[in-house]
Amino acid sequence: PQKPKKTWELNNFDIGRLLGRGKFGNVYLAREKESQFVVALKVLFKRQIGESNVEHQVRREIEIQSHLRHPHILRLYAYFHDDVRIYLILEYAPQGTLFNALQAQPLKRFDERQSATYIQALCSALLYLHERDIIHRDIKPENLLLGHKGVLKIADFGWSVHEPNSMRMTLCGTVDYLPPEMVQGKPHTKNVDLWSLGVLCFELLVGHAPFYSKVYDETYKKILKVDYKLPEHISKAAAHLISKLLVLNPQHRLPLDQVMVHPWILAHTQ
Numbered sequence: 001p002q003k004p005k006k007t008w009e010l011n012n013f014d015i016g017r018l019l020g021r022g023k024f025g026n027v028y029l030a031r032e033k034e035s036q037f038v039v040a041l042k043v044l045f046k047r048q049i050g051e052s053n054v055e056h057q058v059r060r061e062i063e064i065q066s067h068l069r070h071p072h073i074l075r076l077y078a079y080f081h082d083d084v085r086i087y088l089i090l091e092y093a094p095q096g097t098l099f100n101a102l103q104a105q106p107l108k109r110f111d112e113r114q115s116a117t118y119i120q121a122l123c124s125a126l127l128y129l130h131e132r133d134i135i136h137r138d139i140k141p142e143n144l145l146l147g148h149k150g151v152l153k154i155a156d157f158g159w160s161v162h163e164p165n166s167m168r169m170t171l172c173g174t175v176d177y178l179p180p181e182m183v184q185g186k187p188h189t190k191n192v193d194l195w196s197l198g199v200l201c202f203e204l205l206v207g208h209a210p211f212y213s214k215v216y217d218e219t220y221k222k223i224l225k226v227d228y229k230l231p232e233h234i235s236k237a238a239a240h241l242i243s244k245l246l247v248l249n250p251q252h253r254l255p256l257d258q259v260m261v262h263p264w265i266l267a268h269t270q
């Protein structure tokens with residue numbers, strides 16, 4: 001049962017260090033004074049939101065996010081605002097972003113077991129979201145956080161939180177993860193998430209995105225031709241799964257329930 005809604009305010013919290021920067025504001029470590037409960041406080045500036053004309057999106061994303069309950073989706077506990085800012089009280093993820101964890105790997109990539117573990121977690125979160133007709137969670141390493149024991153959490157609210165060091169920024173975020181139908185400005189369905197899952201699977205195993213290029217329209221061209229090459233070290237099973245997700249026709253991508261039981265996932269997550 002939902003507890004009665006307590007209204008929160010900034011002086012209920014001790015504010016700690018900056019965790020990361022965002023397009024609309026920053027994320028800070030914070031602790032609720034009475035309970036000593038540690039959270040992440042995401043601060044959004046109303047002016048920036050107004051100027052970018054995303055108020056409706058912010059309201060919709062907060063409404064959706066606050067009702068989600070899943071082990072691989074970051075909790076939004078509550079929110080409050082003053083006349084200048086909106087504050088989101090979020091679950092703190094103690095091991096940072098997947099983007100940063102990937103950079104910290106000696107070979108800048110994960111082994112097959114770790115990659116399959118992340119893909120399985122993300123797949124179960126996407127099944128939960130798709131059952132609720134929630135799509136396009138903007139899957140990319142910058143928007144995935146690592147909780148206690150390195151458990152993966154989808155952490156985006158529809159606007160990206162920029163890493164201080166992520167070079168892959170364009171006006172609206174990296175184009176690496178865009179599926180062909182979105183590159184062509186067609187309406188997108190749940191199947192965009194299947195494409196992004198394939199892009200993420202490639203990037204975790206290889207260390208860079210499949211269609212990466214220094215020049216954007218090179219990336220667009222490669223996306224539309226599904227032009228990617230897998231290095232030798234990738235297993236046949238992983239290559240097979242990627243080939244079933246990076247499919248031009250959205251209807252022909254492997255459905256999530258089949259990804260969950262794909263031999264590569266089962267082999268590396270028992």
Ligand SMILES: CS(=O)(=O)NCc1cccc(-c2cn3c(Cl)cnc3c(Nc3ccc(N4CCOCC4)cc3)n2)c1
Pocket residue numbers: 019020021027040042090091092093094095096097100101145155161162163164
């Ligand atoms: C280089 S990085 O890993 O710090 N990434 C920068 C960055 C950008 C945008 C949002 C966040 C972010 C958002 N969070 C939310 Cl929302 C909940 N917990 C976190 C959250 N938690 C968090 C926990 C630990 C750490 N670090 C820093 C590097 O050393 C290991 C511990 C960073 C962020 N971070 C972090």
